[in-house]
Amino acid sequence: MSYIKKPKIIRENALRNKLGMTLTDYEGVMSTLCAGCGHDSITGAIIQTVFDLNIEPHRLIKLSGIGCSSKTPAYFASQSHGFNSVHGRMPSVATGAHSANSELFCIGVSGDGDTLSIGMGQFTHAIRRNLNMLYVIENNGVYGLTKGQFSASADVGSTAKKGAPNVQIPIDPCQVAISIGATFVARSFSGDKDQLVPLLKAGLMHRGFAMLDVISPCVTFNDHEGSTKSYLSTRESKREALYTDYIEPFSEIEVDYDQGSSIEVDLHEGGKVILRKAEKEFSPLNKSDSIRIIREAADEGEMLTGLLYIDENTPDFTEMENTVKKPLNEIPFGDLCPGSKTLTSLQKNYK
Amino acid sequence: MSYIKKPKIIRENALRNKLGMTLTDYEGVMSTLCAGCGHDSITGAIIQTVFDLNIEPHRLIKLSGIGCSSKTPAYFASQSHGFNSVHGRMPSVATGAHSANSELFCIGVSGDGDTLSIGMGQFTHAIRRNLNMLYVIENNGVYGLTKGQFSASADVGSTAKKGAPNVQIPIDPCQVAISIGATFVARSFSGDKDQLVPLLKAGLMHRGFAMLDVISPCVTFNDHEGSTKSYLSTRESKREALYTDYIEPFSEIEVDYDQGSSIEVDLHEGGKVILRKAEKEFSPLNKSDSIRIIREAADEGEMLTGLLYIDENTPDFTEMENTVKKPLNEIPFGDLCPGSKTLTSLQKNYK
Amino acid sequence: MSKPSHNNFTVKFANVNGTGSSSANGMFMKSIFRMGIPVVGKNYFPSNIQGLPTWYEIRASEKGYLSPSGTVDIMVAMNAQTYAEDLASVEPGGYLIYDSSWPRKELMTREDVTVLGVPLARICNEKFDTARSRTLMKNTAYVGVLAALLDMDVAVIEQLLLDTFGAKKHLIDANKIALDMGFDYAKENFKCPLSFSAQTTNKTDGHIIIDGNATAALGCVFAGATVGSWYPITPSTSLMDAFSGYCQSLRKDKETEKNNYSIIQAEDELAAIGMALGAGWNGARSFTPTSGPGISLMGEFLGFGYYAEIPTVVFDVQRTGPSTGMPTRTQQCDIMACAYASHGDTKHVCLYPANPEEAFYLSTEAFNLAEQLQTPVFVLSDLDIGMNDWMVKDLEWEDGYEPKRGKVLGKEELDEMETFYRYLDVDGDGITYRTIPGRHPKGAYFTRGSGHNRLGGYTENASDYQDVVDRLLVKWETAKTLVPQPEISYSKKNKIGIISIGSCNDAIRETRDVLKKQGQALNYLRVKAFPFNDKVETFITQHEQVFVIEQNRDGQLHHMLITETNADPKKLKSLRFYNGIPIFAKDIIQQIEEEINSGKAA
Amino acid sequence: MSKPSHNNFTVKFANVNGTGSSSANGMFMKSIFRMGIPVVGKNYFPSNIQGLPTWYEIRASEKGYLSPSGTVDIMVAMNAQTYAEDLASVEPGGYLIYDSSWPRKELMTREDVTVLGVPLARICNEKFDTARSRTLMKNTAYVGVLAALLDMDVAVIEQLLLDTFGAKKHLIDANKIALDMGFDYAKENFKCPLSFSAQTTNKTDGHIIIDGNATAALGCVFAGATVGSWYPITPSTSLMDAFSGYCQSLRKDKETEKNNYSIIQAEDELAAIGMALGAGWNGARSFTPTSGPGISLMGEFLGFGYYAEIPTVVFDVQRTGPSTGMPTRTQQCDIMACAYASHGDTKHVCLYPANPEEAFYLSTEAFNLAEQLQTPVFVLSDLDIGMNDWMVKDLEWEDGYEPKRGKVLGKEELDEMETFYRYLDVDGDGITYRTIPGRHPKGAYFTRGSGHNRLGGYTENASDYQDVVDRLLVKWETAKTLVPQPEISYSKKNKIGIISIGSCNDAIRETRDVLKKQGQALNYLRVKAFPFNDKVETFITQHEQVFVIEQNRDGQLHHMLITETNADPKKLKSLRFYNGIPIFAKDIIQQIEEEINSGKAA
Ligand SMILES: Cc1ncc(C[n+]2csc(CCOP(=O)(O)OP(=O)(O)O)c2C)c(N)n1
Ligand SMILES: Cc1ncc(C[n+]2csc(CCOP(=O)(O)OP(=O)(O)O)c2C)c(N)n1
Ligand code: SF4
């Protein structure tokens, strides 16, 4: 339910997924972002993702902080449960929501400001807990909503629309995530839906915290010449480390890939990813490798994209905590309240 | 000035530094930590450091957050300016203090809880700003002051004094610091003063943010069998990656070292470090190397110590910000207030 | 104040922390309790781990007064460092026991205090081998001394040893030896018993000794809370420790042995409250315990919870402020910080337990109110309630109990609905319907802390915005009808009343008893919840003068009584106690007498 | 309210944001101003960047009333999306201008509004080539239309174009063309001028047009602030933008061209206040601007600053709460959140500017008070003051001005001292002496938020602790003598008064003028600072009834007047306006009249 609904016109012959739903059913209210904003493309890719994965909308929760990027959960999956929290603190809300019911799909959307400045603490600790969620950073190198201040991901030398170039070293969410111990680390570009959608799918089906850093140009404040997060500069500097395919569970599709240079990883929530390596001497299953090639690329002014690290074996938060699988919010009160007899006997210890 | 002063008995023939001060002059009030606490050894090493470096006490500011570790600034250098702030937020206070006068020496003392949990955001951003300070983490893997909960640096499998072993992946401050872009990253052990003191000196004389992670066993809550941060376990797992010497400025001492396997780095605030490599194929001037060897050691259950990374070339915060060298807190008011004429002419723009 | 008498006396233990004194001191208290004598223990411990002075004060009182007496009849002075001040704090006519093993220079004495030297170290060193047991047994030995001096029932103590150490026979034996040594030494060397002693009675039947963090945690367990998030902070830490302890035995899934609960140690308090809200939003009963600094850090999220209307429970175990203040001392200094937490126009439902018993019941009630009112609810305890050992009535539970989950739409209701709107006030009580994520395709809605209209849509429209914040005021009125009523003791004859809050209760009970005896009977109202309801205002109106008693510097309850009722502020006289020590009846009595004698009061 | 007349009218522009309308709207306002007519501009913009409705409202008023009139005489309806509501908001007898380039279906009309179609797009498309200039020039063209309708001095507008675009001749030319096109079209097609028009006068001499974030920033520059830390948040962002802009030209070191200041974009508000405190502690004048959510996040550190006694200045440019609320709408909803920020017993000095002029003077004053009182000082501005364009008197500065740095010990004083104790109240005013790190070997001391005694040592002792928090109350009394006095307009004849705060001021000025004309003169007191001083209480005592007017839901000033003075609360009647739009005189008048007519007021 939402207030300003887009007029939903579903064509008769519209493509339907296994639930009989159309793409339009997964849309949200009308975007109020600037025309051309990278974030809107990511919204589109997310819509495609949840449609393709046949996710029942009400089994999906979508959370965010504050920022242009954080507004986007309102723009997809209007039949899902949305939670636009406070600035930089979405991970904690997701942690609580997940504890109450770990069976729901969970997508968090954040910005580079929301994650890397005010949100750094919660971001790193959600990674440490390996919370089972897809965490998308819509990374534009600026604070869009507050009108164009540099964010912590702005590159050294990148110029502001007006004013001096940035002098502080950028924080790279991928390197930070790996250093904290993330189990799924990927990077992509809002302008590359072909790469983005499989990564979103794999991230959502991954068991544990899937961090997806998506370069998403801000057309209003950071798309000019001199900006390293512009469409132009991103297209030029971007290099794919791996080609990623997501293969649905029980898919009949025979995938044709060269065993030698490919890696196949079964995902815990279903399906698998096929990673076709473009880089030699690099395995996305080895953290030191991942960090090294990210750094080397950065030193050469290149931005590595694709699934940069994956580890499907580490237990996720609820497993580590030994919590029952059944949603806690559905356990009958009778099973939770020990009752009067227990209370009486327990009090013997206090006599 | 402090309330409960230790009785200061200075022996006639006590060793004096170039300022004519004795070690005792650099002590603080009586420690109230548990007998045997690692933190007290670090306090001792810091006293030695500032004594040896001939630092005028009142030119030193010493700041901390909250925790047993954060109490220690009261236990050294009682003639220096102390600031025991709030939990996890010492870096911001240091940043402000440094902005007001960047000529003072600045030591920040923190704990693993204070830095890696509540303080993660400020810690990483102080690194990003390359704030010119020495930042010591007194790392015991627990919250000492609140009586023994696991901290974020507790190793997987490390047992609590009572209760279950830790299941969450530890956060390694060295890896995080390098991934954020720290310019000085070192690790040591409270029980190894020979290694610790040169590292403290080098860190204090380094231009920019010097991060020193010191394993500092908590005898009360985390020194038992099963704990990986106990004295015993730390002694066993610790491996030195580099032998570090600090050589004072204008020192007459001829150092005898094998050029081939050694590296010499001039420090911005004076003196230099000589690094004698124990590890092959590792340069503390290369971040990817540093991360790799730290990880590899960790995988083998070893903890690498020594100066793990150094970069003396990156400008520090005030340089990046293009601030005058002269302390801002000493600029005469006349140079700061533009005066009435300027106010009048400036207002023409608003007519 | 009054002279000690049988079953009415205060014993204070001055120790060094980390020396294991607490189990001996606890043993002494429990023995008194088992002899049927009402008793309370107050712990004054330092904010460090080892080596600093720490005190434990045990008050026995036939009438069951549970606040400290403010006097010391017997001082067990085991800490040389604080000997002078410990001696000074003994009442004239009182006793001081010290370890006379080695002759001390300058042993201070007082003419009006009987100083009893016992060579505790020496006799223990003779009997025990290890340093550890020598230290520990010194403590047990002074319990033996007290047992002789106070004529205690030794069988009770021995039974307690059996109950405590169970199978560990060597511990039982060692303690027994130490106990006897102390006992015998006293019998031989001192006039036993003293003029006041402990005499077996039955005044503690149907009671337990427990602290309020444990009972609050039990409340969470019985209320069916499943998600608890927290960041360690004194004095709230033991609440989560207790919850965790109870859950380990009471909350394992029968089949899988897995946890029917989730306890999350957060990275800080901002995260802890975010988690609690996330879980509350997603239909779990959730809570987070904290103390002052945590409340400050939770401010932004608390306003979010208020405005987005999300249930959760926040325990504030108050300690001495401001800032870090004195983390191991008590105060009631967050009353306003909680009631109005967050920027913008916010106000929060708060509950104020007076003791561990109420902490249990109000804790369970908080979960009901949070869900009924769809808002964060505070339980304001304090260090005194939370960490001290109180004697309270046995806790009771009715097995037919049904939790009040509030207006949550179920499957059938949603099936029948055309469209669900989250913020539509259908019933006119300001409380709207909510849904739980994942349960029904029609239940989805969007939760936000930014401007929203009654349908749940984003808005920047002036009247749509105002519509919702005005409805929250309607809900506030409804809250007044749901929160616990104040506890009132009223007689028409009395022209002067007392209004107070929380842990002041016991000192006030004692105050009233004393003043009544002196012919000055006072009525009494204790607020148990904010918002206040009409009875508070009525009470003030009924009196010529009302003393408002609380444990903070700025008179925070006094402030709120003035602004949140229409009562005449001139009638209210604020009395404040805020040095970090629990309030004493004698101090209240003194102040009230001064007021009354100076003619300021009616 | 009243009919429009010469130099008294309101023009409202309905635009889409991101279409460059603001420069045209500004040009219109500035031209009115330069014609000597008092004028104010209010901007109602959305919390997004592009594509949503945005309004700009310009009120010309001979008397210089700077609050919105609450009425629209001419609506320039450039946004099809909001056309219906824009039309509805025009006063009977008013005008609506719209772009008639393409025939719109269902063009709504009203019988009592004259709808004037101007084919703005068409005429601009004919004249201009690029999409960008076509969009922009449409805006200039409607200024031309208004110039004709209102009989404006075209020479003034042309001069303004020259001043604005300077060397950019092509822009001057383009605008000139667009202006003429609009002007000519109106002249040819409509009856010009209207019954009300703009007539040159001299009422704006000695005035400027400026927003309060710019003046507050100027205050920081002139007060000698050197360290500013911040985290971006609407509506405070432009304060730091302005500070940064002024510093770039006014604060470069003459020799090195380096910065004589440090502006730190923090990672969040917790860090921003930590930095400000660190700098204040280290002797720099420091400040941090923020808005509601930032205040909540700063709570813990603010209590630290209060207790450890560290000077700094916090600007709270208030916006509509609670929580994220409406970030681009105004309110005065953080009055209590700031006054009592943090847990524990804390209270803070707050200043309340009424307009950009006062924002300048109170900003400089805040730095003095922070250092004199050694405590964080708040300046509570709001979105209306901070981001709207106000006409205020020229700002003045006395060159002999000496900043008041408070009790900072210098070299000589320390040389002479035996030992320096940080928290010793030598002068009995509650303010103790401090030192600046690095300046003198004897100056060292230890700063902490935990319990400390008067010598600066750590303490957990009850009376040593109380000693210091009691001294802070003495300081609070001293603060009452140092903070700015309220502004009072009083006549013995009047039995009814108004107390208000901040940006309500102009609407109240207008209210009083209107009511006085109607025979109902009201006295007026505006608080400029917290703590209040005696005059506030006296004022209440002097009246039978006092209306307390403020822009928040819960009557926060009203609360504080009741608790922080001894005045009779029955006399105070709270009137609250909180829909996010700046307060209108007509709404106040209506409410006061209702109160008076219903006999509720004297
Ligand atoms: C506590 C708090 N501080 C500041 C703000 C103001 N604010 C809103 S969005 C934003 C930054 C957003 O940047 P980013 O996360 O990169 O999102 P973008 O708009 O660039 O997509 C800030 C600082 C806020 N809403 N809350
Ligand atoms: C805001 C806040 N939350 C919680 C606390 C309680 N607290 C005090 S010290 C501490 C942890 C200290 O751990 P660490 O930094 O590792 O220091 P250690 O005692 O182990 O040296 C905590 C949680 C606090 N003081 N402030
Ligand atoms: S300001 Fe930038 S980030 Fe925000 S909506 Fe516009 S283009 Fe996107």
Ligand code: SF4
């Ligand atoms: S508790 Fe642990 S960290 Fe704290 S003082 Fe004792 S040994 Fe040190």
Ligand SMILES: [Mg+2]
């Ligand atoms: Mg961004």
Ligand SMILES: [Mg+2]
């Ligand atoms: Mg620790």
